Amino acid sequence: RKEVEQDPGPFNVPEGATVAFNCTYSNSASQSFFWYRQDCRKEPKLLMSVYSSGNEDGRFTAQLNRASQYISLLIRDSKLSDSATYLCAVKTGTGGFKTIFGAGTRLFVKA
């Protein structure tokens, strides 16, 4: 089993739709969780950190479920500019924390 798993998609949604991505992680001792956005041939850019209480930034909401070991990202009112690959990242390990990235979920928002 991979340490961090995501549904690769692609997700094809119309503008204005709500879309949700999940990401599961295998190490129950993982402490920090992040969502990154990566455009084609560009670097990953931090979208948001994920906190136990959940957090929201405009149209984006991130949730953490420790019991089931997954994090989620909800995008409301999708825009064309939201089209990208969304990577979840989990900081995990002992004696030196490493950030493990999921394979990414591709999102296409269409007019």
Add this chain to the structure above:
Amino acid sequence: DTEVTQTPKHLVMGMTNKKSLKCEQHMGHRAMYWYKQKAKKPPELMFVYSYEKLSINESVPSRFSPECPNSSLLNLHLHALQPEDSALYLCASSQDGPATNTDTQYFGPGTRLTVL
């Protein structure tokens, strides 16, 4: 400002060449990272420097040699690479590093490397 810069943006090299990738940040971050990313794959960690000392080496072949001249600079020296080493090489930095479990990493734009 969360800017990490990398040079060059693109690099084409032969298998017998020696080249170097450079990364710089001026955010006062004490940890810097090298990742390798192949197409449609996630970034894979190669090396971590924390407070200018190598703290993590993910069993990377010796043809890749990292160097951290100071807290703002990170180099990756390349020698005798193989075509399968062609990838996007990403540098990242974070405030504290692998000893801290809540650290956020910021990425540079990457160097797209092609080995012929």
